[in-house]
Amino acid sequence: MRGTSAHDDSFTQDNLPPKDSWPDLLLAGFDYPDLLNAGWELTDGMVAKGFGDQTALIGNGRRRTYKELTDWTNRLAHVLVDDFGVVPGNRVLIRSANNPAMVACWLAATKAGAVVVNTMPMLRAVELTKYVEKAEISHAICDTRLMDEMTLCAQACSDLKVMAFDGTANHEAELDRLALEKPVTFEAVQTAAEDVALIGFTSGSTGEPKGTMHFHRDLLIIADGYAKEVLDVQPEDVFVGSPPLAFTFGLGGLAIFPLRFGAAATLLEQATPPNMVEIIEKYKATVCFTAPTAYRAMMAAMEEGADLSSLRAAVSAGETLPAPVYDAWRAKTGKPMLDGIGATEMLHIFISNRFDDHRPACTGKPVTGYEAKVVGPDGSTLPRGDVGRLAVRGPTGCRYLRGERQEEYVMDGWNISGDAFWQDGDGYFHFAARNDDMIISSGYNIAGPEVEAALLAHEAVAECAVIGVSDAARGAIVQAHVVLGEGFASGTEMTAALQDHVKATIAPYKYPRSVIFAKALPKTETGKIQRFRLRKDQ
Template identity: 55%
Template sequence: MQFHRSGHVDHFARDNLPPAKQWPVIDLAKAGLSYPERLNAVTELVDAHVAAGRGERTAIIGDHLNWNYAALAERINRIANVLTRDLGMVPGHRVLLRAANTPMMVAAYLAVIKAGGVVVATMPMLRAKELVYPLRKARIALALSDHRLLDELQSAQAQAPELTRIVAFGAGDSELERLMAQPGYERFEPVDTASDDVCLIGFTSGTTGEPKGTMHFQRDLLVICDCYGAKVLKAEPDDRFVGSAPLAFTFGLGGMVLFPFRIGATAVLPDKTGPADLIDAIERHKASVIFTAPTAYRAMLDKLDGRDISSLRICVSAGETLPKPVFDAWQAKTALPLMDGIGATEMLHIFIAAPREAIRPGSTGIPVPGYEAIILDTEGQEAPDGTPGRLAVRGPIGCRYLADPRQAVYVQNGWNVTGDTYIRDADGYFWYQARSDDMIVSSGYNIAGPEVESSLLAHPDVMECGVVGAPCPERGQIVKAYVVLREGVAGDAAFAKALQDHVKATIAPYKYPRAIEFVPALPKTASGKLQRFALRQIARGEG
């Protein structure tokens, strides 16, 4: 593997990349991409706008502030100076970030990268025991944290001796802000990093077990903008982006930072991002592009009456499969199609999606320009169209786990094998079936849990649901549904029977849930993804 000369002083990240033989095929030329050998992504995302005379354009709108690109650039420079002059960070050091999607979180994120560091962002909801793993795995000595989220991080520090310094921000007199105010800190020369220097370690959300650290290069931050952003999303500089996904979830990083900043657009970052809060932000700030999950779109539907969201023009759904009933209901209510997409932390962002003019409801879409996708059969060979199999993808970005033997599972014969079961049709559109380990085999039938979930969600009284296989001595497994109902609806035997009949009337009767359990909430990751493995444990009597 040929690397450019690293700009890192601490070589931990490059030293812990997978062996060359375990890498996927990564082809920039086929995607029509070319980046210089020396590249610091923040120069392109922020500084270039200031240099081109666009510094007065609005970069970030918060609940109580507006920063233009010049103001954002100065804050990034001040934090970068604090990191290198006061906190001892050298290029290649990993820095843990802990905050909600605040303007300061964005500035800190980009400052670490501009200073040649490696960002490890964490979900605000993580507890101490969940923070210990990335701290130790990535050997992190320095953390920047919102002052409101210090308790769990300080508790984690007791179990992670690698972490020697925590610096708070977010209050007017927090340590980071005090250090930033020093004279002469308003300018900072970006570190001379290589385009293939690691700048981000994104830990997976743990839907399938212990999180994995995915390593991404400086150039990768631009790749997703120049492929999905430019050729599928097709936003414009006057757009305003809003969303709910945390920046630690790379879906949120792309949607709320990278895509808008690449084109000089605006990120709207409200303090709260629940469904009602997103509607408020759209109405108040005239947001035009939204990135959120299917469950949020469904929850917003009941709250739209009397609200003005006419500024919206692009609605992106990812993070979980998009049920067709949610697509149909949103389009009927707003006249806007939902742009579905599948991405992965391993691939940084979305690699299959259809542009708005080519959406087929119920399909995830087609490969993003620059990417290839195929379906593999049980022998690892390409399956014919119309046959379900494992989704495999390759392109200008690929999986590189941080010192993890699971690299050899995710990457096979140069392809990134995502763990999803799909069907490709004759027109090249991909149709999601299930996570490969979520297929339910009952009396010889293969049943995709998400298909049953989609049928249940079409019932007006079902808010959320999760469907898994439960052990059965006669059938091997039965389909079991865990259902969250609308407030005021009684979850009794009669209603369970009504739901079963509803499913039988909408999909093949053998797929109906033979067991239904009504629950107040579903187990989810910090990024809001349903943890079906947790439901499977409950169904097996292990939860």
């Protein structure tokens, strides 16, 4: 570590994987001071650069300037330190939908030197508890409207301190009331550039969350790399999108990227295509981050008279961009759709199309600072045209909390993603398939084993197997093959009961939209379920 850590709580330092298991980090062109606080850089730092009167956040019926955001986050940081007892290095969980208050809480905790764990509002107590236990989270701040599951989590985690904030920004919760009495200046903790600032959890193919650890400098690298080179973000830009801020894709696209360059971010709690269309028309949004399924719906709205002409950049990630969607968007708008691929382990997009260099059914070329290749099982580079595993390295890279399965993701200094790709003769990368049992539905990653575990907790289920099946609207849906126990009958009522059970047990978006009842599941001689045979039958 170049600088001396500012963390009094050394948990993240102590639980970084061994340095020799890290991927190669290619930092040429990304030069930051040894002391760096990303929260300060995106607020006070922007005011110091002259952006104080520029709009930073749009949401909850109002605009907030960079000066207002700076004052707000400084007040909140005082509460976290003075009243909530947060010390540098503590892990702070944030539970909220996408709204300005969540962004403010994230920035405030980062200024205070905390390591933030952003979480989706759909997560249940059992999932939140896994995060708390794995990252030894000491503090949680939660939107008052989402306290039920947070309370259940706190009951299971006796040492967890919880404070509520008002996601509607009406200052009616404890955190907000205390903040009103605080000064608008706060001395941000002088964190090291290589102090951990964020833990992003990824479920992986097993459903067991793995924490990916990202430094303060990493949060700025993705803006100074991808956002600057590919999107060419300008202060006049207005961002809109659907990915949750709990995803690193959403945090980058809807918070870090606009705030790094003096632009504005519109934040929608319900980022449905109709809501996004309304925001684009109202605020003349210029940059959109969402999945192909949403772009299809937005194009349908355009046929009904919606005006999306202000958009100059339509970024697609989270699932494969079908060529027909790319072609239709270009035909309707005259502008390209920028397909790209990123990973929680890498923090954000590392291969992308460009405005002046784009092709259908193509993911593009590496972002400046990154290198990519297609490798075989032994890690050797494959010839152009051959399908293999995608390997990438650059200024960001995988560092799993506690080094959990680090060796599975990093090989010989390269990050090995869970995707199969091929590279054409011109150097462009093309997606082929997933390497694991992850189901990608409407941009959400859903681990089949996790859904199976939820189903098996129902008294009627004797055995089950979950697979992903193609779906025109969502890319894929979760399909459950279920063997019922003796005395239980299949049918629409049982289907609804199992779906409701899954929704109540884990995040609702993970529920099986298709349930197939079977007398038996295909198995090997040793009793292992053969999911590939179920997929072949589709």
